[in-house]
Amino acid sequence: MHPTPYEEIEHTADWALRVRGVTLESLFEHAAQGMLSLLEPGYLDSSPTGRSLELSAIDLETLLVSWLEELLFLIETEKIGFQNYAIRIEGTSLEASFESVPIESIKKDIKAVTYNELEIVHDQEGYRTTIVFDV
Amino acid sequence: MVEKSDLIRIDDYRWEIPTSYRDDMRVPVQIFASDALIDQALDDKSMQQAVNASTLPGLVERVVVMPDVHQGYGFPIGGVAASRYPDGIISPGAIGYDINCGVRLLASRIAFEEARQWMDDLASALYANCPSGVGVGGSVRLTVKQLEKVCREGAEWALNNGYARREDLERTEEQGRIDGGQPGKVSTRAKQRGKEQLGTLGAGNHFIEVDVVDKIFNPEAAEAMRLQEGMLALQIHCGSRGFGHQICSDYVKDFQSAVKKYGITLPDRELVCAPLDSPEGKDYLSAMACAANFAFCNRQVLAHHARRSFEQVLAGKVPDWDLTQVYDIAHNMGKMEDHQVGGETVRVCVHRKGATRAFGPGFEGLPETYRPLGQPVLVPGSMGTASWVLTGTQRSMEQSFGSSCHGAGRVMSRSQAKREVWGQDLREQLEEQGIAIRAGSMPGLAEEAPKAYKDVDEVIEVVTNAGIAEKVARLRPVAVIKG
Numbered sequence: 001m002h003p004t005p006y007e008e009i010e011h012t013a014d015w016a017l018r019v020r021g022v023t024l025e026s027l028f029e030h031a032a033q034g035m036l037s038l039l040e041p042g043y044l045d046s047s048p049t050g051r052s053l054e055l056s057a058i059d060l061e062t063l064l065v066s067w068l069e070e071l072l073f074l075i076e077t078e079k080i081g082f083q084n085y086a087i088r089i090e091g092t093s094l095e096a097s098f099e100s101v102p103i104e105s106i107k108k109d110i111k112a113v114t115y116n117e118l119e120i121v122h123d124q125e126g127y128r129t130t131i132v133f134d135v
Numbered sequence: 136m137v138e139k140s141d142l143i144r145i146d147d148y149r150w151e152i153p154t155s156y157r158d159d160m161r162v163p164v165q166i167f168a169s170d171a172l173i174d175q176a177l178d179d180k181s182m183q184q185a186v187n188a189s190t191l192p193g194l195v196e197r198v199v200v201m202p203d204v205h206q207g208y209g210f211p212i213g214g215v216a217a218s219r220y221p222d223g224i225i226s227p228g229a230i231g232y233d234i235n236c237g238v239r240l241l242a243s244r245i246a247f248e249e250a251r252q253w254m255d256d257l258a259s260a261l262y263a264n265c266p267s268g269v270g271v272g273g274s275v276r277l278t279v280k281q282l283e284k285v286c287r288e289g290a291e292w293a294l295n296n297g298y299a300r301r302e303d304l305e306r307t308e309e310q311g312r313i314d315g316g317q318p319g320k321v322s323t324r325a326k327q328r329g330k331e332q333l334g335t336l337g338a339g340n341h342f343i344e345v346d347v348v349d350k351i352f353n354p355e356a357a358e359a360m361r362l363q364e365g366m367l368a369l370q371i372h373c374g375s376r377g378f379g380h381q382i383c384s385d386y387v388k389d390f391q392s393a394v395k396k397y398g399i400t401l402p403d404r405e406l407v408c409a410p411l412d413s414p415e416g417k418d419y420l421s422a423m424a425c426a427a428n429f430a431f432c433n434r435q436v437l438a439h440h441a442r443r444s445f446e447q448v449l450a451g452k453v454p455d456w457d458l459t460q461v462y463d464i465a466h467n468m469g470k471m472e473d474h475q476v477g478g479e480t481v482r483v484c485v486h487r488k489g490a491t492r493a494f495g496p497g498f499e500g501l502p503e504t505y506r507p508l509g510q511p512v513l514v515p516g517s518m519g520t521a522s523w524v525l526t527g528t529q530r531s532m533e534q535s536f537g538s539s540c541h542g543a544g545r546v547m548s549r550s551q552a553k554r555e556v557w558g559q560d561l562r563e564q565l566e567e568q569g570i571a572i573r574a575g576s577m578p579g580l581a582e583e584a585p586k587a588y589k590d591v592d593e594v595i596e597v598v599t600n601a602g603i604a605e606k607v608a609r610l611r612p613v614a615v616i617k618g
Binding site for chain 2: 008010011012013014015058059061062065066069073076077079105106107108109111112113114115116117118132134135
C-alpha cells in the first residue's frame with residue numbers, strides 16, 4: 001500500500017504538511033500537490049498548457065524549498081495551478097514538466113516556504129519530510 | 136519539549152530557562168508570563184524555539200519572550216534577541232517573512248453614538264477603498280523606478296505623492312523611513328511582486344478595524360495621542376506584502392551557504408544568519424530596510440484610503456470626520472539600537488519577531504510630543520475583543536531591550552479553529568455584539584476566531600504588572616475589515 005502522499009499536521013499559527021513519496025520525485029510531486037491543496041484554488045474551464053522548469057540547489061532541502069517557491073511565484077504572478085507532473089532529480093538538480101491550468105482565484109495565502117526543522121528523510125518506505133509554510 | 140520543571144521562577148511575571156538546560160545555549164531565555172500564560176506557552180514548541188534562538192552567535196544578556204508567545208517557524212513569535220555589533224549576527228528568519236508587519240492607530244473626534252447608524256456604511260466603504268484579500272492588486276501601481284524610490288524613502292514617498300501629512304510621518308516609528316535601503320540588494324522577483332502591491336492589506340490575520348475608545352487609564356498620555364473616551368479610532372494591521380516575503384525568502388536561502396562560510400552551527404536551518412559586518416549581513420540589512428520602508432509606505436497609503444472612506448461616509452453628518460495619526464509601529468523587525476549591557480552602552484541589532492519596540496520616556500527618536508511619556512505601544516486583540524494602547528517604560532529598557540508584546544497570540548491551529556467555528560456563525564455572533572464585519576473569506580474569518588487566541592487582557596496584565604509597559608487606553612471594536 002502506498003503511504004498517504006501528504007497530510008496537514010497541527011501547528012499553532014502556520015501550516016505544516018507531512019509529505020511522503022516512494023521516490024524523491026514523488027515526494028516533490030506530493031509536496032506540490034499538498035501546497036496547492038492548502039491554497040484552495042478555483043480553476044477556470046480552460047485548456048492546460050505545457051510548462052517546464054529547471055532548478056539546482058546546494059542540497060535537497062533547498063531544492064525542495066526552491067521548487068515550491070517557484071510554483072508559488074507562478075501562482076501569484078501568472079494565476080495558474082498545476083497538474084500531471086513529470087519530475088526528474090539528479091543529485092541536487094531538478095527538471096520538471098507539468099501542465100498549467102488557469103485559476104480564477106485562490107482562497108488562501110502562503111507567505112513563504114520555510115526551512116523550519118526541514119529534513120528529507122530516506123527510510124525503507126521511501127522519502128518523507130515535514131514542511132512548515134508561513135501564512 | 137521544555138517542561139515547567141525546567142523553568143526557574145524569577146518573580147510573579149518572569150521565568151527563566153537557564154543556559155544549563157542545553158549545552159548549545161549562549162544566553163538564558165527569560166519569559167514574561169503569568170501562571171496561566173506560562174502553561175499555554177509550554178503547550179507548543181515556542182519554548183523549544185526560544186532555546187534554539189539562544190544559540191545564535193553574538194547574543195547579549197538573554198532571549199526575551201513576551202506573554203503572547205506562540206510557536207512560529209525557527210524563532211518564536213513574541214521573541215526578542217539582541218546581537219552585539221559588529222561581530223554578532225543578523226538572522227532574517229528571526230525577523231520574519233513579513234518584514235515590518237506592524238500596526239497603525241489613528242484617532243478621531245467622532246463620537247461613536249453620533250456615528251453609530253453609519254457603521255455599516257463605513258465598513259463597506261473601507262472594504263471597497265482598501266484592497267484586501269489573496270492576490271488582489273494595489274490601489275497604487277508602481278513602475279520599478281517608483282518602487283525603488285519607495286525602498287529608499289518609505290512613508291516620505293507617500294508624503295511626496297499626496298498620500299500623507301507631515302504629522303503622520305512624525306508620529307511613525309523611525310519617521311516612516313529606515314536609512315540604508317538599497318534597491319540593488321533586492322531581487323528582480325521581489326520587485327516584480329512589490330510593484331503591484333502597494334496599498335493592499337493582504338489576507339490572514341491582517342485587518343482594518345474601527346474601534347471606540349472604551350476606557351482611558353492615563354489621561355495625560357491619551358490627550359497627547361488625541362484619544363478621547365467614546366470617540367472612534369482606527370487600526371491598520373499589515374506589512375510589506377509579497378515584496379517583504381520574497382526578500383526574506385531570498386536571504387534565508389542565501390544564508391544557508393553563509394552559515395557554512397562563517398562556520399556557524401545552528402539547531403534549525405530557519406535560524407540561518409550572518410555576521411552584521413559581513414557582506415552578506417550588510418546586504419540583508421539594506422534589503423530589509425527596503426521592505427521596512429515599503430511597509431511604512433503601505434500602511435500610510437491605506438491610512439489615506441481610510442481617511443477617504445471616513446469622508447465619503449461621514450462628511451456633513453458629523454462635525455469633524457478627520458483621522459489623526461497616533462502612531463505606527465513595527466512588530467517584525469531588526470533594528471540597530473544602543474542598549475545597556477553589563478553597565479556599558481553597547482550597539483546591538485535587536486531582532487523583534489512578534490514583539491514591538493517600547494522605548495521609555497526621554498529616548499531620542501521618539502516624537503517630541505511623546506518623549507516625556509514613553510513610546511506608544513499598539514497591541515491589537517483578537518477579532519471582536521479589546522485592543523490596547525500602552526507606553527514603553529524605563530523598565531522595558533532594562534528588562535526587554537525596550538520591547539513589549541504585540542497582540543493576543545494564537546493558541547489554536549487554523550485547522551482546529553475551522554473545525555470548531557463556522558465563519559458564518561462567527562460573523563453573526565460578532566454582528567450581534569454590534570460589530571460590522573466585511574471579510575473576503577468565511578473560512579478565513581473562522582481561522583481568526585477569538586477562541587483561537589489568548590486573552591489579550593491577560594497579556595496586558597503581564598506586561599504592565601511586570602513594568603515593561605503602562606496602560607493608556609483600551610479600545611473596543613465596532614467594525615472589522617479582513618481580506
